[in-house]
Amino acid sequence: TTVFVLNGPNLNLLGRREPHVYGSTTLADIETLVREKAETLGAAIMFRQSNHEGQLVDWIQEAGAQGAGIVINAGAYTHTSIALRDAISGSGAPTVEIHISNVHAREGFRHRSLIAPVSVGVICGFGPMSYVLGLEAVHQVMAERAR
Numbered sequence: 634t635t636v637f638v639l640n641g642p643n644l645n646l647l648g649r650r651e652p653h654v655y656g657s658t659t660l661a662d663i664e665t666l667v668r669e670k671a672e673t674l675g676a677a678i679m680f681r682q683s684n685h686e687g688q689l690v691d692w693i694q695e696a697g698a699q700g701a702g703i704v705i706n707a708g709a710y711t712h713t714s715i716a717l718r719d720a721i722s723g724s725g726a727p728t729v730e731i732h733i734s735n736v737h738a739r740e741g742f743r744h745r746s747l748i749a750p751v752s753v754g755v756i757c758g759f760g761p762m763s764y765v766l767g768l769e770a771v772h773q774v775m776a777e778r779a780r
């Protein structure tokens with residue numbers, strides 16, 4: 634299986650950005666964790682980050698065209714982007730929404746996700762481990778669908 638691990642706005646600053654909320658792990662550290670897990674699963678990983686909504690739309694479409702799965706931390710676009718939601722539902726790619734922080738323990742505007750209804754499921758609050766759990770989840774879903 635191929636899995637696109639997509640990161641939205643401000644996640645390039647992980648490790649420096651609000652470390653009391655997001656911890657000291659960088660996105661490069663997270664990529665290493667994800668690649669280690671991918672190796673044990675036999676999955677190929679496309680690990681990408683963009684601050685631009687349209688770029689994320691392009692990558693979601695690319696994942697769909699390749700028959701890949703998606704693990705996405707859409708950052709703040711989670712709470713605002715109809716474009717990402719439409720891209721996910723249109724792509725047909727099995728998608729797992731993830732967050733580093735427990736968004737439900739935070740401000741009210743983070744409790745609503747526009748992409749959760751078109752995702753297989755949501756994982757949040759486990760820090761960098763949310764990515765690893767998300768990868769396992771989407772890999773499992775794809776294996777089941779292939780059977």
Ligand code: DQA
Pocket residue numbers: 642643644706707708709710711731732733734735736743
């Ligand atoms: C986040 C949670 C979002 O609400 C926030 O806008 C982010 C990061 C997380 O991983 O905890 O940028 O997606």
